[in-house]
Amino acid sequence: MNLKYKSEDQELYFISSESGMHQLWKYNASKGRKVQLTRSDQNVKNYWLEKEHVTVAVDYHGNERNQFHVMDGDDMKPLAENPDYFHHYGEYDDGQNIYTMVRNHHESSSFDLCIVHGKGAFKVLETFDGPIRFIHELSPDRVLLSRDVDNIDEALLIYDLDEGSTEAVALPEARFASFKFHDDRCLCLTDMEDGYMNVHEINIEDGSHHRLTSFQWDIEHFKVSGDRSEAILSCNENGHSVLYRMDLRSLETEKLTAIQEGVVHSLDYGEGRELFLIHSSVDQPHRICRHSLETGETETVLGNTGETSEVLWQMSSYRSFDGLEVPYFIYESDAEEKKAVIHIHGGPESQARPEFNALYYDLNRAGIQVVVPNIRGSKGYGRAYLEADDKKKRLDAMKDVIELRRHLIDDDIAPESRISVMGRSYGGLMTLLLVTHHPELWASAVDIVGISHLRTFLEHTPPWRRALRAAEYGSIEEAGAFLDDISPLPRSGDISIPLMVFHSHHDARVPYSESVQIVEALKENDQYVGFTAYENEGHTYMHQENIDDMNSQILEFLNRTL
Known part of the structure; x- marks a missing residue:
């Protein structure tokens, strides 16, 4: 994950779990030599290549409260280390040895815009009531920020450091990503015009903007060449990554043939006319590739x-109860006894992709067909599809899964008695709803790591996330009765099938208590439930031994119950 090329050293940096944990590595392409750079007792979550050193982010057992360290040579020295705070990287000024970053206390909805001297001394410039993100320094006294409006959209702001004032940029609230500033131009990805992430040129000062591409899919990666003459776009076309080269002068685009199918997870320019990219597909585990733009x-x-x-x-699709076309992909099996499991992705503003997934692969090798839908609410299919499950439309997404089950039966993919369901995070909530x-x-x-009751989830999730998630699910104040009525926990006595539950003690997104309360309710009713809780994981599992343990338990469970 997270591929970056440093041209000064002609070395490729990336994060890999080869050692069993996520650590930072580098690879010298000319010498063919790979070196592990970090040996932290916690997982490396991110890193930034500075001129003379590398800034590294680690957290504690996946709690997402990134703590920053400076790695110079083999030494990793603490920079921003306060376990009560989340730290969010902004920008580094190597001339003054000063970082600009954002932090927020895990029990607070306030976010601090800070400068941090290289020795770790913090100075709070401004405190904002809600999530902000540092984007770019516009001048020595003005910075561009974004503020989360809901779980999808952001608003752009300019903060004046001298006056301590904030002004709104005259652009619509929308999704924004991949800002590029050069030659008095600001390019970025945004969906503010047609609901799809396209390249736009925007004017921060007057709010004028011009769309430069017109894909009816989301562009997810946008890399500009060193001479700023071209860009590489990775477009998410029905889950697959399709690469394009874009001339930034003529704005013409040319499709590249670097990969035929699957997902590009990360990419960067290398030397001259070459690209490095991380790629995987359903039967191709993650790999780093080099693509020549010349040949x-x-x-x-x-x-x-x-x-x-x-x-x-x-890849396929089916019509749901209201005529909506719902895409899905399926790992097929030629086993004599047909059986299937439907897996629902998290988010809900996420998307299942034809990338390598060890659990899917192992289930398929064992003769279980894995069916992976992108039910309404998934990203990658435009704004209308993304918002089609909001608030009181939540059960429409559940009906999408029921219609998928009917489709599997009608098309003789699996008999009605041999279909199971599973999901992670929001997919866990959807599983429990079903x-x-x-x-x-x-x-x-x-x-x-699923939600078992939408009211208790909103009550116990961090304060700054509550309002963002309420925009998706509905607030307790306005929709409390609806949330109580549909939530799985009050209906747990109706579960009549074997259920397995997995969670972790340091989950910063879905509280551990969400799984505990439904497991306890099932045990009180003498219902069958298996429960595994990992002591050293967060919302996303990162220790290979835990991932392997969970996958093997799921494989044994589904083999037995199907």
């Missing part, structure tokens, strides 16, 4: 050593 050839530079066999799979509202439909279910 069109692509070669694997670094990859996993284990052998994988070909997976029979396809087995409490319609328990008769499923052979078994797996809930991973």
Whole structure:
């Protein structure tokens, strides 16, 4: 993950879990030498290449409260280390040895814009009531910030350091990403015109803007060349990554043939006319590739050593209860006894992609067909689709899964008695909704770090996240009765199938108590439930031994219950 090329040293940096934990590595392409740079007892979450050193972010057991360290040579010295705070990187001034960053206390909804001297001394410039993100320094006394409006959209702000004042940029609230500033131009990805993430040129001062691309899909990666003459775009076309080269003068785009299918997770320019990218597909584990823009050839530079066999799979879609076309992909099996598990992704503003997933691969090798839908509310299909499950439309997304089950039965993909459901995070909530509202439909279910009651989730999630999530689910004040009525926990007595639950003690997004309360309710009713809680994980599992343990338990459970 997170590929970056440092041209001064002609070295490629990336984060890898090869050691069993996420650590920072580098690779010298000319010498073919790979070196592990960090050996932290916690996972490395991110890093930034400065001129003379590397800034590294680690957290404690996945709690997402990134603590910053400076790595100069083999030494890692603390820079921003206060375990009660989340730290968010902004910008580094190597001339003054000063960082600009944002922090917020884990129990507060306030966010501090700070400068931090290289020795770790903090100075708070301004405190904002709600989540902000540092984007760019416009001048020595003015910085561009974004403020979260809801869980999707942001508003752009200019903060004047001398006056201590904030003014709004005259642009619509929208999704923004990948800002590029050069030659008095500001380019970025935004969906403010048509609901799809396209390249725009925007004027921060007067709010004027011009769309430079017109894809009817989301652009997810936008890298500008060193001479600023061109950019590489990675476009998410129905889950697949498709690469384009864009001339920044003529604005013409040219499709590249670097990959045929799958997902580009990260990319960067290398030397001359070459690209480095991290790629995977359903049966191709993550690898680093080098692509020549001159010859069109692509070669694997670094990859996993284990052998994988070909997976029979396809992209497809079905019509839901209201005529909405819902995309999905399926790992097919030629086993004599047909059986399937539907896996629902998290978010809900996320998307299932045809990337390598070890659990899906292992289930498929065991003869279980894995069916992965992008139900309404998923990103990647435009603004209307993204908002189609908001608030009181929540159960429409649940109906999408029920219609998918009917589609699998009608198309003879699996018999009605051999279909299970599972999901992670929001997908865990959807799983619990399905087995409490319609328990008769499923052979078994797996809930991973899922929400069991929307009211208690909103009550216990960090204060700054509460308002953002309420925009998706509805607030307790306005929709409390609805949240109580549909939530799985009050209906837990209706679960009549085997259920497995996984959670972790340091989850910063879905409180650990969400799983505890539904497991306890099921045990009180003498219902079948298995529960595994990992002591050293957060919302996203990062220790390979825990991932392997969970995957093996799920495989055994589904083999037994299907």
